[in-house]
Amino acid sequence: MSDTLEWLALARGTLDRAALKRRDEAWLEAAWADESTRVLVVESGQALVRFDPGPKLFLVSPQEAPEGDRYFLGIDDKDIAYFAVTAPLPAVEDAQPAGLRRVGALLEDLDSGLLTHAVALEHWHATNGFCPRCGTASTIASAGHVRVCPNDGTEQFPRVDPAVIMLVQDDDGRILLARGPQWPEDRRSILAGFVEPGESLEQAVAREVYEEVGLAVRDVRYLGSQPWPLPQSLMIGFFARADGSLELRPDPEEILDAAWYTRDQLTEAIEAGQIVAPGPLSIAAQLIMRWYGGELPNMPPF
Numbered sequence: 393m394s395d396t397l398e399w400l401a402l403a404r405g406t407l408d409r410a411a412l413k414r415r416d417e418a419w420l421e422a423a424w425a426d427e428s429t430r431v432l433v434v435e436s437g438q439a440l441v442r443f444d445p446g447p448k449l450f451l452v453s454p455q456e457a458p459e460g461d462r463y464f465l466g467i468d469d470k471d472i473a474y475f476a477v478t479a480p481l482p483a484v485e486d487a488q489p490a491g492l493r494r495v496g497a498l499l500e501d502l503d504s505g506l507l508t509h510a511v512a513l514e515h516w517h518a519t520n521g522f523c524p525r526c527g528t529a530s531t532i533a534s535a536g537h538v539r540v541c542p543n544d545g546t547e548q549f550p551r552v553d554p555a556v557i558m559l560v561q562d563d564d565g566r567i568l569l570a571r572g573p574q575w576p577e578d579r580r581s582i583l584a585g586f587v588e589p590g591e592s593l594e595q596a597v598a599r600e601v602y603e604e605v606g607l608a609v610r611d612v613r614y615l616g617s618q619p620w621p622l623p624q625s626l627m628i629g630f631f632a633r634a635d636g637s638l639e640l641r642p643d644p645e646e647i648l649d650a651a652w653y654t655r656d657q658l659t660e661a662i663e664a665g666q667i668v669a670p671g672p673l674s675i676a677a678q679l680i681m682r683w684y685g686g687e688l689p690n691m692p693p694f
């Protein structure tokens with residue numbers, strides 16, 4: 393298993409982020425004055441979506457946008473600028489509030505990228521309002537991609553927490569699935585965990601697998617990544633092969649159940665209702681599908 397994943401629900405953004413424009417106040421002002429500019433209103437991780445005929449973000453012009461913090465998201469291939477504004481979602485006929493979990497896999501590429509970027513920034517601003525050095529309330533700069541302390545000039549950049557997620561396979565082609573402590577009884581997935589300070593991604597993969605189920609691994613290989621702003625992770629997907637003993641020793645604080653599955657065993661378990669297939673939004677589902685050779689039975693649409 394070596395080719396990287398081709399489709400990841402939240403890694404499909406098509407905008408040019410045009411980062412150099414973020415500090416160009418004259419350009420930003422002109423873009424905001426242009427009524428062809430599109431604005432996505434976000435509130436607590438949700439935006440308005442029209443589901444008929446297919447899920448599509450409800451965007452407005454700058455003139456129609458409510459007052460709120462403004463983030464520049466980028467420009468499309470027709471030079472249309474896109475912004476997000478944080479404000480209470482307006483009441484719009486035929487549109488409903490929805491977040492990434494519901495529509496992240498269903499939206500078209502452009503919209504999926506807009507919502508992913510906007511809610512990631514919204515969460516970061518909402519939880520990082522003060523200078524980490526002196527505690528003064530910081531202000532938004534760089535069109536929403538920096539916060540600056542007015543007291544000492546400290547700049548903060550949007551934080552992303554890297555997490556590794558790994559499909560562990562044995563020499564017979566079985567994969568390891570496990571259940572986390574807070575999960576529903578029928579939910580299983582592959583192992584994952586946050587990268588620690590001073591650690592490489594490959595080291596994090598090996599450490600997490602050992603901590604969670606007591607296995608050693610080898611052949612750790614990168615397979616793809618997707619932002620996971622739920623609320624602020626980057627999921628980095630790997631393949632790893634179990635090395636040596638296949639005996640599983642789950643850490644009861646992190647893992648309630650862990651087992652090896654062949655394709656037939658997984659198919660049977662899902663069809664018997666013992667396991668619910670993960671939806672296509674997660675990189676876990678995409679990694680499992682890569683191994684499985686296609687869609688799992690009874691996959692939910694999101």
Ligand SMILES: [Zn+2]
Binds near residue numbers: 523526544545
């Ligand atoms: Zn400060």
